[in-house]
Amino acid sequence: MSRRFTPKIVTANALVEGDVVYLTADDRWSRHHAEAELIEDEAHGQIRLIHAEAQQALVVGACLAEARPGPNGPEPVHFRDAFRARGPSNYPHGKQAAGIRETGNV
Amino acid sequence: MYDYSDFDTAFVRNRAAEFRAQVARRLDGSLSEDEFRPLRLMNGLYLQLHAYMLRIAIPYGTLDPTKLRQLAMIAERWDKGYGHFTTRQNIQFNWPKLSDVPDMIDALADVGMHAVQTSGNTIRNVTADHFAGAAADEVEDPRPTAELIRQWSTDHPEFQFLPRKFKIGVTGSAHDRAVTRSHDIGLRILRGGDRQTGYEVTVGGGLGRTPMVGQVIRPFLAKDDLLAYLEAILATYNRMGRRDNKYKARVKITVFENGMEAFRDAVEAEFDHFRREYSGATRRGLARIEPFFAPPTFRDAPEDSYLAARKADPVFRAWSDTNLAAHRAPGHAIVTVSLKAHGQTPGDATAAQMRLLADLAETYSHGELRISHEQNVVLPHVRKADLSALHAALKTEGLATANIGLVSDIIACPGMDYCALATARSIPVAQEIATHFRDLGLEAEIGALKIKISGCINACGHHHVGHIGILGLDRAGVENYQITLGGDHTETMTVGERAGPGFAYDEIVPAIERLLRAYLGLRSGREESFLDAYRRLGAGPFKAALYPAEAARDAA
Numbered sequence: 267m268s269r270r271f272t273p274k275i276v277t278a279n280a281l282v283e284g285d286v287v288y289l290t291a292d293d294r295w296s297r298h299h300a301e302a303e304l305i306e307d308e309a310h311g312q313i314r315l316i317h318a319e320a321q322q323a324l325v326v327g328a329c330l331a332e333a334r335p336g337p338n339g340p341e342p343v344h345f346r347d348a349f350r351a352r353g354p355s356n357y358p359h360g361k362q363a364a365g366i367r368e369t370g371n372v
Numbered sequence: 373m374y375d376y377s378d379f380d381t382a383f384v385r386n387r388a389a390e391f392r393a394q395v396a397r398r399l400d401g402s403l404s405e406d407e408f409r410p411l412r413l414m415n416g417l418y419l420q421l422h423a424y425m426l427r428i429a430i431p432y433g434t435l436d437p438t439k440l441r442q443l444a445m446i447a448e449r450w451d452k453g454y455g456h457f458t459t460r461q462n463i464q465f466n467w468p469k470l471s472d473v474p475d476m477i478d479a480l481a482d483v484g485m486h487a488v489q490t491s492g493n494t495i496r497n498v499t500a501d502h503f504a505g506a507a508a509d510e511v512e513d514p515r516p517t518a519e520l521i522r523q524w525s526t527d528h529p530e531f532q533f534l535p536r537k538f539k540i541g542v543t544g545s546a547h548d549r550a551v552t553r554s555h556d557i558g559l560r561i562l563r564g565g566d567r568q569t570g571y572e573v574t575v576g577g578g579l580g581r582t583p584m585v586g587q588v589i590r591p592f593l594a595k596d597d598l599l600a601y602l603e604a605i606l607a608t609y610n611r612m613g614r615r616d617n618k619y620k621a622r623v624k625i626t627v628f629e630n631g632m633e634a635f636r637d638a639v640e641a642e643f644d645h646f647r648r649e650y651s652g653a654t655r656r657g658l659a660r661i662e663p664f665f666a667p668p669t670f671r672d673a674p675e676d677s678y679l680a681a682r683k684a685d686p687v688f689r690a691w692s693d694t695n696l697a698a699h700r701a702p703g704h705a706i707v708t709v710s711l712k713a714h715g716q717t718p719g720d721a722t723a724a725q726m727r728l729l730a731d732l733a734e735t736y737s738h739g740e741l742r743i744s745h746e747q748n749v750v751l752p753h754v755r756k757a758d759l760s761a762l763h764a765a766l767k768t769e770g771l772a773t774a775n776i777g778l779v780s781d782i783i784a785c786p787g788m789d790y791c792a793l794a795t796a797r798s799i800p801v802a803q804e805i806a807t808h809f810r811d812l813g814l815e816a817e818i819g820a821l822k823i824k825i826s827g828c829i830n831a832c833g834h835h836h837v838g839h840i841g842i843l844g845l846d847r848a849g850v851e852n853y854q855i856t857l858g859g860d861h862t863e864t865m866t867v868g869e870r871a872g873p874g875f876a877y878d879e880i881v882p883a884i885e886r887l888l889r890a891y892l893g894l895r896s897g898r899e900e901s902f903l904d905a906y907r908r909l910g911a912g913p914f915k916a917a918l919y920p921a922e923a924a925r926d927a928a
């Protein structure tokens with residue numbers, strides 16, 4: 267029996283700033299995890315990943331990461347993805363400094 | 373301090389210009405990331421979790437005020453106002469923008485610094501004893517040797533694509549403060565039978581996945597033969613080292629799999645050949661470099677004011693008890709400035725702190741600074757009469773923490789707060805241990821202790837050689853911390869023993885407390901350090917403290 271596909275998002279780092287970005291359903295790169303497109307189908311995930319990998323002028327290191335649905339949008343599953351979505355724990359730098367309300371695209 | 377020759381300057385400027393063009397081509401789309409990645413890594417530019425990271429070499433940990441002020445400027449102008457000093461005597465900036473990096477590299481070149489070979493399968497930044505040129509127990513200053521190795525290894529055409537990275541560490545003292553035995557090659561300067569100095573050469577040390585203590589390959593190498601012998605080891609490794617498996621590619625595995633005898637024979641055969649080729653090169657190189665490291669003129673001064681300040685000010689006394697080391701010149705001390713204020717990130721310094729340290733080095737330490745692998749800053753040549761004024765000045769930027777060698781003087785790698793390879797965080801564990809034992813008021817009582825924390829098996833935080841080592845792992849999606857006991861980073865280097873199952877994030881500080889309270893109860897007296905007690909008693913009682921439930925069950 268094949269394993270059930272766990273929902274995923276496509277994430278990468280912005281080419282210039284290195285900041286973590288997420289691919290949205292309408293083909294933007296958002297700085298916010300909650301705005302990511304939650305992918306529930308494996309084949310669709312592969313298509314979205316290929317689409318992301320082709321955008322070398324905008325992002326670096328596109329990959330799929332596990333996520334789960336939440337009240338405001340997809341939430342990270344693994345602690346590594348939670349840290350990527352928030353920033354380091356020793357200083358209020360990275361995304362947590364920008365504030366979660368800010369919206370911005372690459 | 374070595375000053376760049378025209379040759380060094382031209383090389384660094386050319387590399388900076390070349391990298392600027394490469395970045396431009398990446399940004400305009402002519403280079404793909406696959407093409408660009410090896411180029412940026414050759415120039416010390418990594419991509420981490422939240423941003424790029426630029427790793428800059430501080431050769432053998434030696435800085436002068438001009439360089440440190442420039443690092444402060446770079447931190448403020450292009451980063452977030454601070455830098456992180458690492459266990460390899462590098463400095464890392466955690467937030468540069470790709471488009472700014474060429475300017476940062478130009479600014480480094482302006483003061484004779486660069487980020488070349490701080491990544492990749494090359495010979496990395498050469499490290500040395502941070503008390504070099506000052507320590508009372510030193511046979512000879514290791515920095516001319518280290519500088520010669522830097523010149524020989526930088527852009528060495530044969531060794532840009534080694535099987536794996538390669539690290540060389542040098543000490544000039546019998547007491548090894550530079551962890552030379554954990555290096556691919558370790559060099560210790562010693563005196564031979566004829567009173568001439570030479571090197572004891574060790575090979576195959578390393579931490580990481582397969583920790584190994586470097587073994588002596590040559591008990592005494594004449595100084596003149598240094599470059600020929602290094603070239604022989606590297607050529608042998610380049611040929612015999614495995615390229616089929618990244619985890620078996622370090623020279624420690626080459627030595628282990630082939631046996632020291634076979635490896636040594638192969639090195640000797642190469643040496644025979646290189647010795648002729650290199651005839652006189654080491655001697656000429658050292659003769660050219662040594663004048664740059666001529667010791668300053670030390671003027672002895674009465675210590676009365678120092679002794680009076682110790683009597684009058686308990687805070688100063690506590691600091692001078694922990695943060696000073698013996699200097700070779702009368703009336704002087706080596707000052708270690710702690711970058712481990714309780715609750716702060718080990719090894720981080722703000723731009724303001726860097727500027728203050730640069731000023732203080734100028735005023736009190738003959739313009740010299742060192743970065744230690746223990747992530748502290750050293751002012752190597754301070755007159756004891758100036759210590760009280762220095763201490764007062766350090767306080768103004770939060771740099772007067774009196775904790776060198778104590779429980780809060782922790783090595784911690786960046787871990788999962790920054791590093792893309794990490795399996796767990798290290799920094800907050802270090803922060804919490806430091807504040808916890810300060811709050812308990814047990815720091816002075818516990819005394820000499822080395823805690824070292826890594827955020828993954830790569831062991832940048834040297835956890836294997838900590839008296840207490842902590843390794844952060846990912847166990848089924850949860851941070852988990854494994855403890856090793858009894859490690860030692862000195863000339864008696866020992867890899868610590870795994871204590872048992874790991875601890876969850878919120879269990880690790882209580883576990884360390886149980887361990888250290890057990891030590892306080894078990895030691896024969898205050899003068900018996902944790903490591904000594906561990907060596908005397910073995911792991912048993914310490915494991916029992918870490919795992920009380922298991923101990924109770926076994927006893928039942």
Ligand code: SF4
Pocket residue numbers: 785786787788791792793794795826827828829830831832833
């Ligand atoms: S030990 Fe691991 S987590 Fe820590 S800096 Fe090294 S590679 Fe990164």
